[in-house]
Amino acid sequence: MAKEKQSARPMSPRPATVVVRFDQQQRKLLDFLRAEGKFGSEDGEIIRGVVLDYLKQQRKAKR
Amino acid sequence: MSALKPGRTRVDLRIEPVSGKAIPVYKGEILRITQIEGAQCVDFNCFNLHDHKEYMAVGHMRREGFRTADGRLLWSNPPRYRPMMKIVGMSDTCVTDLLGARCSAVPFEVHYGIDDQPNCQDTLAEAIGEYGLTPDDVHDSLNFWMNTEWDHIGSYTVWNTGKPGDHVDLLALMDVLAVPVTCGSGNLWVTSNFSYKPIHVQVFEPTRQSSSLAEKEWKANCSLKTQRTPKEFKNATIKTSPELKPDPTYQADYVNFPIEWKDIKVAFSSKELQEIWQYRGLYGDTDEEVVRTLFFHWYLENRKKHGLRWYNLRQSHA
Numbered sequence A: 001m002a003k004e005k006q007s008a009r010p011m012s013p014r015p016a017t018v019v020v021r022f023d024q025q026q027r028k029l030l031d032f033l034r035a036e037g038k039f040g041s042e043d044g045e046i047i048r049g050v051v052l053d054y055l056k057q058q059r060k061a062k063r
Numbered sequence B: 001m002s003a004l005k006p007g008r009t010r011v012d013l014r015i016e017p018v019s020g021k022a023i024p025v026y027k028g029e030i031l032r033i034t035q036i037e038g039a040q041c042v043d044f045n046c047f048n049l050h051d052h053k054e055y056m057a058v059g060h061m062r063r064e065g066f067r068t069a070d071g072r073l074l075w076s077n078p079p080r081y082r083p084m085m086k087i088v089g090m091s092d093t094c095v096t097d098l099l100g101a102r103c104s105a106v107p108f109e110v111h112y113g114i115d116d117q118p119n120c121q122d123t124l125a126e127a128i129g130e131y132g133l134t135p136d137d138v139h140d141s142l143n144f145w146m147n148t149e150w151d152h153i154g155s156y157t158v159w160n161t162g163k164p165g166d167h168v169d170l171l172a173l174m175d176v177l178a179v180p181v182t183c184g185s186g187n188l189w190v191t192s193n194f195s196y197k198p199i200h201v202q203v204f205e206p207t208r209q210s211s212s213l214a215e216k217e218w219k220a221n222c223s224l225k226t227q228r229t230p231k232e233f234k235n236a237t238i239k240t241s242p243e244l245k246p247d248p249t250y251q252a253d254y255v256n257f258p259i260e261w262k263d264i265k266v267a268f269s270s271k272e273l274q275e276i277w278q279y280r281g282l283y284g285d286t287d288e289e290v291v292r293t294l295f296f297h298w299y300l301e302n303r304k305k306h307g308l309r310w311y312n313l314r315q316s317h318a
Helices: A002-007 A024-036 A043-062 B058-064 B105-112 B120-131 B208-221 B270-277 B287-302
Strands: A016-023 B009-015 B023-025 B030-035 B042-048 B051-055 B073-075 B083-090 B142-144 B148-150 B155-157 B167-172 B176-182 B199-204 B261-268
Touching (some): A016 B287, A043 B270, B023 B199, B030 B176, B167 B176
Antiparallel strands (some): B009 B199, B030 B167, B030 B199, B042 B142, B042 B176, B073 B083
16 A cells, blocks of 8 residues: 555655644643754744654664 | 661561462561572562552563563552562572463363362462452562563463572562462472472561662652542542442543644655655655654654663564
């Protein structure tokens, strides 16, 4: 199923907005990170910053 | 072994095969269980001496590992989840088990056709009967000198490695009713190498050092808002009638119910999205699932407090 969806996608995705649904408990973690200030103040900014940091960590771990 | 020098001996007992003893152990006291001949499995129950509805929660201790170890705590049942005792000394040849629950009469009738086999359920029930508790109050036991291993199917018991003189020291962090019993299955199963042996049980009075450690551990592990006791229960009345009937006036008050969702827009560049797509299939089928999962991977690896066992998401995929 996943493979079918993947193969249906273009090879180079265009910039996109991903809508992510968070419940109120999950948003508490965003509040903790907002208080830290490292990833910005908006929910979307924080999620984006965290995901990119995770990808960076993974790239580093693979090296 | 224990770095704590024990106080004066208050209780000194030899527990014969297929028997046990419920023993009050007060905060700061040390309960010592010693092998006399070796290789005798010891099943252990533990209750709050002042509230028997609080008892050792082996299932929750299992969350820290399938065995417990020297230095670990014996936790009570949620929502209390409080430290009851601390293992302050344990011989290397004492293998502990948190998987075996406790032996009971039924499997012996099934597997051997014997309907009067001594077993830990019945031995524990007899021992706690002295304090007005019933067979239903017996809980899953922490098993000392029970060499359990496990595979993809489940757990199984192997040769008991206990040696004469081996001992376990348990420091009481609250007043408890401690219940060590000699396992009743060890003559027909390998649990005690197919023969029963007696054990030696002692309780040592508190010393300044043991009292101080008990207080320190209690304070360090019993300060959370979520460690709730009956004074915080919505209904703290212990039900005495066995029949279950609905209360038509009852209103359930679930935590944070109903869940409130929020859709959050997250912008990614083409290059970023391409990298995110590498995780499709592994961490979800949609962009939303993948982004949320990557967020939580990061959070667990970078911000989760390592109170109990460190849970590694990547290992969970192995």
